[in-house]
Amino acid sequence: MSQGSNFVDYVKICCRSGKGGAGSAHLHRDKLTSTxxxxxxxxxxxxxxxxxGxxxxxxxxxxxxxxHIIAxxxxxxxxxxxTGKTGKDEILEVPLGTIARDAETGEVLFEITEDGETKILTAGGRGGLGNWHFKTPTLQTPRFAQPGEQGKEEWxxxxLKVLADVGLVxxxxxxxxxxxxxxxxxxxxIADYPFTTLVPNLGIVSYRNGKSFVMADIPGIIEGASKGKGLGFRFLRHIERNSVLLFMVPADTSRTxxxxxxxxxxxLQEYNPELMQKPHLLAITKSDMLDDELKEEMSKDLPKIPSIFISSVAQQGITELKDMLWKAINTPNP
Structure with missing residues (x-):
């Protein structure tokens, strides 16, 4: 796994396209015509x-x-x-930047780069031709037609090279x-990958309606990190590519x-002023030890950014936090 804040999200699927319908060998018959x-x-x-896409x-x-994906x-x-009815296509929605490759040969087939762009991964079989195509001056009534082409089955x-959408600070x-x-x-x-002496984790977070986003746990910042103290730049560099930063402060901190x-x-500012342009959210963790009155009191003195009280252990505020993050990821930066 290469260093840097991306890892490869990977699925292997068996695609079976539909078989083409057979052509008809029908001969015209009605009240007036018997042959x-x-x-x-x-x-x-x-x-x-x-x-x-x-x-x-x-x-x-x-x-x-x-x-198994079956059309x-x-x-x-x-x-x-x-003409017979076309078999229903099986459409798989994928994130932009998804690369499709043949599992047998490893050959890259294409990449999906734009919203709404469609590409055929496994083509359906062609329909067979009906008997009227085979009529010739010498063969007036062909009693045969083409069978449909078989569908394909391929792995x-x-x-997808994944950049984290949310960085935890x-x-x-x-x-x-x-x-x-x-x-x-x-x-x-959760994918571990080597990152100097500390190992950040990337986790894929499931959201509503089959959607999901990527969250990176970045090793803890220590005061003076921007000056190179401790691990300094090594992990701050990691944050530059996240699209939303979630600041996490425990409710029992000795400071405010x-x-x-x-x-x-x-x-962050010392290290790279551009990080100030990213959306910032605040989660006050370990909040299960606070009662409503205390939360209200603390809320008066919070920074002026979207914030939420959560407890991972007691599962408090987790759904609301996901909603907040999803909204931030999907709101274009001004």
Whole structure:
């Protein structure tokens, strides 16, 4: 796994496209005609498996447990040159930047880069031609038609280089790892990768309607980090690529919440003033020890950014926090 704040989100799926419908070998018959010519229609094409870019998706988590993707078969042609119905395509929505490759050969087929862009991953079989295509001056009534083409079954790999959407910023005791383990409950989705001597974790957080986003637990900041003290630059560099920063301050801090937030903010500002442009949110952790009165009292003196009281252990405020983060990730920066 390369250093830097991205890891590869990966799914391997078996795609089966639809079989094409058979052409019809029908001969025209009606009240007046007992030996009419060929009028068999073509078969419908089998359904494709299609990838479609969706800027609302950030990971491939929604496809992790769909191993077999099966498109519909096309229907046979009918009389009076009626074409059979096309098999229904199976459309998979994927985040922008998803690369499709052939699982057997490893060859990259294409990349989805734009919202709404569609590309065929596995093409459906063509429909067979009806018998009227085969009529010739010497063969007036062909009694045969083409069968439909078989669909394909192939294993495909979808890969996405993931940048974290939310970076957790806080001192070592702020409860970042606990929050990450609670939010990304699917343990295999937490990827460790070597990062100097500390190991940040990336977790994929499931959200509503099959959506998800990526959260990075960045090793704790210590005062003076921006001057290179301790691990300094090594992990601050990690934060530059996150789109939203979630500051985490424990309710039992020895300073006020505001003071601790300002120290963290100051470290970031010293290191890279551009980090001030990112959306900042504040989570006051370990809040299960506070009663409503105390929360109200503390709220009067919080920094002027969206903030929330949470407890990872008691599962308090977690859903509201996800809503807050999702909104921040999906609000374009002014």
């Amino acid at each position: 009419g010519g060929p009028d068999g229609g073509d078969g419908g094409r089998g359904g494709h498996v299609i990838l479609k 969706n800027s609302q998706f950030w990971t491939l988590l929604h496809l992790k447990y769909r191993k 519909e078969d096309g229907l046979s042609g009918g009389s009076s040159q009626k 495909m790999v979808l890969e 806080g001192f070592p005791n702020a409860g970042k790892s606990t929050l990450l383990s609670v939010l990304s409950a699917a343990k295999p989705e 919440i505001k003071e601790e937030y300002e120290i963290l903010l100051n470290e």
